Amino acid sequence: MIRLEELIPKERYNLTEEFEKHASDHLAIKWQDADGHREEITYNNLLKRANKAANSLTELGLTKGDHVLVIMPRLIDSYVMYLACLKAGIVIIPSSEMLRAKDIQYRLHHAQAKAIISYSPFCQEVDQVTDLPSSLKHKIVLGDAVNSWTSLEPLMDAASDQFEAADTHRDDTAFFPYTSGTTGNPKGVVHTHGWAYAHLRLAAREWLDIKKGDIVWATAGPGWQKWVWSPFLSVLGQGATGIVYNGRFEPEKYLAILQDEQVNVLCCTPTEYRFMAKSANLDSFDLSHIHSAVSAGEPLNEEVMSVFKQHFGIQVRDGYGQTENTLLIGTLKNVDVKVGSMGKPMLEEFIEIVDEDGNPCAPGEIGDIAVRKDLPSLFKHYYKDEERTKKAFCGNYYLTGDRASKDADNYYWFQGRSDDIIISSGYTIGPFEVEDALIKHSAVKECAVVASPDPDRGNVVKAFVVLTDPALTADESLVKDLQNHVKQLTAPYKYPRLIEFVSDLPKTNSGKIRRVELRAREQQVTQ
Structure with a gap:
């Protein structure tokens, strides 16, 4: 049973401490792309490269508390840049490479971003933005040189590989992802260094069940909060080796990677599981190294779970969380599975199903999935949006916007969105x-x-x-x-x-x- 105090770090805390605990020559990341190119990096070398990047960013004038929009694909340098920003106390705005100029312009203005960091192929879209905010001081590029952008690699080559972490408080902002709303523009979700600490203990250890030395493949791409959740925080925070595949989703390619890389922990979307389950050659793959397989993002079909159980002896376990929080409800290993259920609350005293007045619902009654506002893994507020922040709370609870019921054993059953998301x-x-x-x-x-x-x-x-x-x-x-x-x-x-x-x-x-x-x-x- 997890205790509340286990989810709260010391007062002066920078989440990169979790990664530096694992400094060694153990592999941190094994990367490959669709053309067969491969690259690996150890924890020692990853941390040194991140320190060089942190020194380079601060040399450009970026300081603790600055907001920086980051557009990076599935590359080792994505991990480098996130580590560098966090260690320097810089607030990361995770941004997908699929964003268009309109999306980027809104985020830059709303967040009052001081810089944008982009991989070179995506700079062209950024340069389509016609109205840059006065707060923006730097456009920083990795990869090929781009006109009017500052190339970071030459600065990193000359920089020291030592960097003293910024003196951050556990309540200082670390991440600033955007999430879509039913009306209006996307909402900026404020997450702290302390939020990350709580996430590691709830999701990485309890649900994903990642152990030091495990080989983990979490398929989410940078720019999404799910990437922060699993490929970044959960893998590196547990001292595991992360598999990164920079290529299009192809079911049999995914199955081959799981087999050839001897993956121990798999985290992917229900859609990916569904298409892999339809492969005609399932029996030709050996996935016996997997000890933990989880799914998140939407409910997973019973028939898909049955296929993985039948062919590989793998129990795919559901989990539920949002950009605003972390894993709230899930099926843990060695816990009875009720097929079709979301699982049980990770912290039963903090998660509830409530009626429209904020009162707990009885078993079988449909209500809103609600989170007690003092849960350490809950977001702080929506940036510059007091109205929508206030609307998200009811009494002592944050309302997720999702509807569910619970049974007599406290298993939750998803019913759908209460809004139009x-x-x-x-x-x-x-x-x-x-x-x-x-x-x-x-x-x-x-x-x-x-x-x-x-x-x-x-x-x-x-x-x-x-x-x-x-x-x-x-x-x-x-x-x-x-x-x-x-x-x-x-x-x-x-x-x-x-x-x-x-x-x-x-x-x-x-x-x-x-x-x-x-x-x-x-x-x-x-x-």
Whole structure:
């Protein structure tokens, strides 16, 4: 049983202490790409390279508390840059390479970012931003040189490999990820160094069950809070070796990596599990080295769990958490599995299902999954957004926005979102962002975006579109045009895979679009 005091670090604390405990010649990361290139780095060399980067960043004038937007793909240097920023007390804004100029511009302004760090192939998108904030002082590039950007590698080559960590407090901000909302722009979620400490003890040790020396493959990419959760914090914080594959998802390639690298711990999305389970050659792979396999992002299908149990003797265990917190509910190893359940709360006294008045629900009653506001692994607030922060709390609880029920044994059963957020292939997508892109197309008069159930991705984004001119030909060509239009204006993973042209949209008396009615329609159609 975890005690509350185990989740709270000493007052003066920098989370990179967790990584430096493992300084040695043990492998920290084994990297490969789709073309067969490979690279490895030990803990000693990773920490030295991070120190060089930290010295270089501070030489440029970046200091403790500065906000820096980081756009890096699945590379060893991504780990280097995160470590360097954190050790220098610099606040990281994790940002996917799939973001478009509009997304980047909003984050730079809202966060009052002082710098942006990008891998060279993604600088072009940043340079499409026409309105940079006055706070931005540096555009820093890794990889190839880019005009008007400061190349970091030459500075690192000349820098010392020793760096004294910034004197950070456990309540100082470490990460500043953005998460989509149902309305308005994405929310900036404030996480502290102390949050990371609590995460390691709840998720890395208890759920993932990572042990020092394990070989771990957590497939999330940099730019997402799930990458911070598992590939970064959980792997390096436990002294394990992380597998990094910089290539497109191909089920049999993934299975081959699991086999050839003798992976011990696997963490991937339900979508990845689903497609691997459909492989015709499952029996030709040996995954006997895996002692822990977990899934997060959305509920995992019972049939997929059965396939992994039958073919490999692996019990894939579900887990539930959000950008705003860490693992809240999950099935731990050596605990009875109730197939279809989310598992049990990690800390039962801190997690509850509550009714609309904030009172605990009885077994079998559906309510909101709620977290006591004093849980150390909960976010502090939404940056510069007092209204949405206040709205997220009810009495002594933070409301997750997800609905569930619990049974007599305190297993939780997911029921769905209480709002309009779409979770597809593990991505969290706000309908507003997709609608905002669609409405900019000359053919679109009105639109509404909802989740449409999908057997492989859990849900896909579906758009209901009212055309400006009813005489327009609503054919596949127009569908492709609208999809490509969205991909140009916002991150491509958000584009509507399904588009239905309608003459009007259901609305309230005040004129608000009733997405709830459209969602219900989709549920009926797919049943």
